[in-house]
Amino acid sequence: MASGDMQMLEGTIAWVNAAVAQLGIRDDMRDVIVEPWRELTVSIPVQMDNGTVRVFHGYRSQHNAARGPFKGGIRFHLAVDQSHTRALGMLMTFKSALVNIPFGGAKGGIQVDPRALSERELIELTRRYTRGINHVLGVSRDIPAPDLGTNSQTMAWIMDEYSALHGYTPGIVTGKPVELGGSEGRSESPGRGAAIVSRLAALDRGIGGESPSIIVQGYGQVGSSAARKFVEDGARVVAVSDVSGGLYNPKGVDIAALDKLLAEGGKFSDFKGEEKVSNDELLCLEADVLVPAAIEDVLTSDNAPNIKVKMVVEGANQPTTTAADAILTERGIPVVPDILANAGGVVVSYFEWAQNIQQFKWKLDRVYAELTSIMETAYRATQEYAMANSVTLRSAAYTLAIQRLHRAIELRGFLK
Ligand code: GLU
DSSP states (O other), rough: OOOTTHHHHHHHHHHHHHHHHHOOOOOHHHHHHSSSSSEEEEEEEEEEEEEEEEEEEEEEEEETTTSSSEEEEEEETOOOOOHHHHHHHHHHHHHHHHHSOOOOEEEEEEEEOGGGSHHHHHHHHHHHHHHHGGGOTTTTTTTEEEEETHHHHHHHHHHHHHHHHHHGGGOOOOOOOOTTTTTTTTTHHHHHHHHHHHHHHHHHHHHHHHHEEEEOOOHHHHHHHHHHHHHTTTTTEEEEEETTTTEEEETTHHHHHHHHHHHHOOOOGGGOOSEEEEEHHTTEEEEEEEEEOOSSSSSOOTGGGGOOOOOEOOSSOOOOOOHHHHHHHHTTEEEEEEHHTTTTHHHHHHHHHHHHHHHHHOOHHHHHHHHHHHHHHHHHHHHHHHHHTTHHHHHHHHHHHHHHHHHHHHHHTOOO
16 A cells, blocks of 8 residues: 555544534544444464464454444455454445445454365364354344355355354345355345446446446456446446456457356466456556456555546445545546445345345345345435535445434434
């Protein structure tokens, strides 16, 4: 990260402070909004395949449950630590509030590179972590989901371990395999939501016409599902990347062919025909929309002056530092913030949770129709607030979310 760019937690708090000031909320209430309600740190000893024991560090930060149970993903990544988890938990509270679903926010994770572990080691790590935090979880208490480095298989292991302790409980996690009570459409939902709001924001700003050109940085669950939805809607995905590097084709990368190659175990570098670019080069290519969909702090004060797109849509959680955000705003490049753009995942998590509780299964077209409706409503509210108050979309999103959170705190009478 460039010097001058704040750490993730400081950055999130800076945006909260601005929204609190905009709303005229009392200073002492600011702390109630910022501080996590409960945080748990666990050490997780795992016997590795070579017979040695390694102790991993796991976290669950339960930020706020004033509007409903704590909700948020579990991340397996080397950058996971307490402050990182806390910032991500806070973002979840605002995300749920902005799209107006009945959840609070939380985040958890383990400091680990999951690709360096065998499947047996990973199952053991996941089970022990679940045992370590099981007493603060619950279907109406705290419901985890996948995040970076975890997937539906990880959720199945968590569900199994939690069910061994508490009895069969499919609603304890979302993002499960469909065969185990997962929702249709959950894996496509984060990117789908991003593409839906991107389209609306581009139309409102006259960006790209019928077939806008899109750069997608990161090709995990968010990036790949966004690319597929953009193509479905007639956009041209001109550049995509994963950790190993990127592909560029101004006429549009063949996303279906890339997905086929990856499904067959191929790598980005095996993809023939498209120009190869580095991740850094990809961020500064010319196009209508850039979707950073990998990890935080990708747009910094170093590269923000060189970004050539007309709009940024944050597929990842906090990919733009506060300093980069100020530069983009100054340059007149709108940023559709993460708490709106990547809320599709938690929205379909909400549908999955509701289906599990009711023991009733929705069809895919219902999931997609309800997702579209919630994303459109949240986008419209954010856009209208931004226009009416001459503020950025991020400021509008934080302000609306914090207004709802503040109201819930007042109504519940916590502070009477
Ligand atoms: N990890 C995802 C996010 O950051 C999904 C969270 C959830 O579905 O609970 O939004």
